[in-house]
Amino acid sequence: MLKYGLIGDPIDHSKSPQMQTAALKAAGINGEYRLLNQSGEALATIVARLRAENVAGFNVTTPFKQAIIPYLDGIDVVAETIAAVNTVVNVDGRWIGYSTDGPGFWQSLPTTTRKQKVALIGAGGAAKSLISACPANVELTVYNRESVNFNVYATQLKAIADLELQPLSQLTTDIANFDIVINATSVGLHDNVSVLAEAMLALLPTTALVVDLVYKHEQTAFLAAAVATGHATLGGLPMLVMQGALSFTLWHQQPANIEKMQQSLV
Numbered sequence: 001m002l003k004y005g006l007i008g009d010p011i012d013h014s015k016s017p018q019m020q021t022a023a024l025k026a027a028g029i030n031g032e033y034r035l036l037n038q039s040g041e042a043l044a045t046i047v048a049r050l051r052a053e054n055v056a057g058f059n060v061t062t063p064f065k066q067a068i069i070p071y072l073d074g075i076d077v078v079a080e081t082i083a084a085v086n087t088v089v090n091v092d093g094r095w096i097g098y099s100t101d102g103p104g105f106w107q108s109l110p111t112t113t114r115k116q117k118v119a120l121i122g123a124g125g126a127a128k129s130l131i132s133a134c135p136a137n138v139e140l141t142v143y144n145r146e147s148v149n150f151n152v153y154a155t156q157l158k159a160i161a162d163l164e165l166q167p168l169s170q171l172t173t174d175i176a177n178f179d180i181v182i183n184a185t186s187v188g189l190h191d192n193v194s195v196l197a198e199a200m201l202a203l204l205p206t207t208a209l210v211v212d213l214v215y216k217h218e219q220t221a222f223l224a225a226a227v228a229t230g231h232a233t234l235g236g237l238p239m240l241v242m243q244g245a246l247s248f249t250l251w252h253q254q255p256a257n258i259e260k261m262q263q264s265l266v
């Protein structure tokens, strides 16, 4: 039986095992997908075990997305650009790293070929995976609070996508111009706070879509504010499914049954 799974810390609440198991079953593949480490284990120990078990592939989540890179035998250009890997494929004993987070995100949005003006809030790991995979019809403006990280992010964005990072305070002036606003910060993950005040979202055209990368069972404060201002919203779940579906395709060279993956989450 082919072995797949997930490494990260914490991973106990991950939805990946149920999603990937549903996709394996739908495709009739003789494989299993499970959590591959305990909390507190060192990455070197985990890697040695996965090598010994000859796992066929695995997903990588926080805090190992960058730390896994020195253990790989090859890396895809998108993953190398953002220095983050969320999918590893074992090709005849060689571990190759990819990032499906960014492509998964853009594929989870309603499709349009029309030019889209998109405001992205945040410039950390999640934001950079989106930036590196940005489709041609998207005109992206990235905002971050003026923290100690601002200048580092600004340099990274210039190098990754030739973008000028904007201070978050500037969004008040700009917000009326956007078709989509995305929260790619960690605000709302461990608290019930919205990165933008409702009064700010009220300045966004009512036709605009408001997206939160934070995935929670209950609605995030950011999306609750967007609903209150009459905007259409999209949570982090579709992205979770799409990045998983793209990992599945990298491992099995066939499309995943997205409907079955979605159904496994309800």
Ligand code: ATR
Binding pocket: 121, 122, 123, 124, 125, 126, 127, 144, 145, 146, 147, 148, 149, 150, 184, 185, 186, 187, 195
């Ligand atoms: P992830 O991998 O989930 O993206 P990260 O790389 O730590 O996590 O990035 C978190 C993002 O949320 C950053 O853009 C961060 O901005 P700073 O680095 O300037 O803190 C942003 N963020 C975190 N807390 C925030 C807050 N209270 N208000 C606005 N942005 C915040």
